[in-house]
Amino acid sequence: MTGYGKDYRSIAADKQRQRQDKIPEQWLIDAQKYDKATNLLQVPVTCGILNEVECQITSDYDATALLEKIQGEVWSVEQVTVAFCKRAAVAHQLTNCLTEIFFYEAIERARQLDRERRESPNGKALRPLHGLPISLKDSFHIVGQDTSTGLACFVNDPAEQNSALAALLLDLGAILYCKTNLPQTIMTGDSDNNVFGRTLNPHNTNLTAGGSTGGEGALIALRGSLLGVGTDIAGSIRIPSLCNGLYGFRGSVGVVPHGGVRDLAVPGTDGVRSTAGPMATSIRDCQLLMKAIMESETWRYDSTVVSVPWRGLRVREKLRIGLVEDNGIDTPSPPIRRSFNEAARLLQGINEIEVIPLSLPGLGDIYQDLVRYMAPLGTEHYSELFNRTGEPAIPSLDTIGLMSVEGTTLKGFFEMNARRQEAAKKYLQLFCDNRIDAILMPVAAHTAVPWDKWANATYTGLWNYLDYPAVVIPVDKVQDTDLADDVVHAKYGPGDAELYKLYTGPELYSDAPTAVQVVGYRQMDEALLNTAIFLDSIINGQKQ
Template identity: 45%
Template sequence: MTIKQDYKVIAQGKREQRDSLIPSEWRVKTPSDSQNVLQSGLLSEKELKITSDHDAVDILERIKTRQYSAEEVTRAFCKRAAIAQQLTNCLTEIFFDEAIERSKKLDEELAGNPDQHLRPLHGLPISIKDSFRVPGVDSTTGLVCWANEPDTEFSSLPKLLLDLGAVLYCKTNVPQTMMTADSDNNVFGRTLNPNNLSLTAGGSSGGEGALIALRGSILGVGTDIAGSIRIPSICCVRRNLAESARKLEAAGIEVIPISLPDVGEAVETIMRMFSLDGCKFIQNLIASGGEPEVPSVRNINLAGIPAASLEDFFKLNAARSRI
């Protein structure tokens, strides 16, 4: 890939493009405290109720019974996502306008045939991690070399969600390389913890974690190989995890606490499995963007991870099975 501009110029352009897609009337004057912002009047009473008082199943039922329109729901979550972005820097790509247009068409479909059998996710806004492809927007995965290269095809999962009637409206931030637990990169910067803006939101699905914690999304899609959903969940919604476990137990479902025997071995094993080629592929991508490693990537020392031999690979598989 040929880089025509300095990485800082590319990053500034991407951020300005994203920020320009937040309507002026949705702008936060002093983005410092989430509770004060949410009570500042940016969200109407009905929008607060839509985004605060329901889970995804309840939202779908209320759209089906016409208590809420898909447009009302989509607009409310787009607005709350815009607020969450200004507080925590959780979004990468914004397509609110397209989402609202889709929701209007879904409402028209229902009005034209009120007795139709609705698709399972009819009108439900769903946020997705930056790594999923959506035509017309980038999937940088935190790498400068993939900025300003909009996708032309869908990844399988977002296409499936659309086929089921969902409304996609934004993509969420990840770490440079998606290999660390801090959603920080040179393109969009760091996603902050919604409960404490001096802390990280975790990673690699950290943008999703922050967005959902602030109810800018009722349902978001991340990915997880080595904790990429679990880590942001602990960082952003730990109390909710405990409450979920209690409710599951109360419903008669067995909940098994996990105690890892050796976290250090587990981390070392997964990092070696991430890096079977000695991280040459990912280092080449970083170099092709003319960008430096961000602190979390630098700290794992990609260049110092050796390539694995076939014998090493067998040993790593054995260690993973044992863990």
């Protein structure tokens, strides 16, 4: 039974109660205790729910290192799974990051994997992701779980079939144990909806956790998961990765199976397509997941994939990196400017790297078309979904202005496509003429901003429009020296000024992560990962 006819408030109350009941009583924390804290990052290891080994399992490794420990039988799959279920439960109580909780089923599966391994000790090779807990954005179908995507009308309608990616991850040996929160419509920079409420940013609860994959962002920041999968149609992996200090990879369309993901678009909508990709605590974990997926027969799982296989490419010995400090629409705020320049300076100091300052042509027109692609038939289908249970639009929907996007005609749609084809030619030429391997640029003009203020995706959306892979690399966080400066620095008109004014200095923005974005050639995801790993070793090498 879906929620037709019932009021969204009673649906949400029931759903939240059911969700709460999925957390074992002994894993409950006194969340009120942390009400006044804005930075929650240490709570999972101090709250007393996880024992020492569980703290170690969940704190000390990235997914790649953890997989080695599992493979080496340092810890059983069950131990690892329980540890992450506990930590995810804590993370959820702190930030409201989970939508569906199925710890019980996950632990059962973990025991099963351990049993199978014991029973065939000299047996077959372990699967590539054997025993690794992986969290998924709510929009992926998992059999027996809702895929409400935060809409009351879709509550209590458990999936009967796995999304292609969920099926593939299970076949690769992963443990699925929870799904994560996202915004109503899956389109805003605040992971907030009328069913589950808002996910908080554990770095600074005054700021947004980002969207649309904000639940993953908060969960992974608290290490309730080391590897999650989001989707990105204009920045929905990269924005929460920035907000939560994570690595996030927006793969080229179809490289990661996206079949059977609930994306709320009118069925058959084409143009700019949503794409799936990893969010993680290390860049090599993004590679781990992409490699495991691209080495598998994705095309057997999903009729919509683009079959770009993993090739084992070698890292190039010399790299040419285009530098884009400012996209000509939104002026980067002081902490973004500082950390971009810091990253650029580190790259400039390396022999193997040549940097080439670039600007992005035609982005104003491109961005207008990108917004049109988000709702080519207008937004009535969203209103219709809201109306089924009487739910109102969330505040951040107003901020991004999605509901006022007007539809177009078939002729208008093809004209958009034609402009996009021309832009694609121009950008390929920009890359080829400058012989660059990748572009380094901000992820947004700002860090995470206060709730419901995230207004656009001009730094990320271009790469969806062109279908270029792009990855977020964290740099540091807002520093005491990142003072707000005068709005006169905002060069691109009133919209820019309004955004620029949001940054009021390090007090409100304390601990907000900063990051850069690295962008590669369309469908050259593997090459981009190689490049990003090298750049990350320079930008973050000394910290590690």
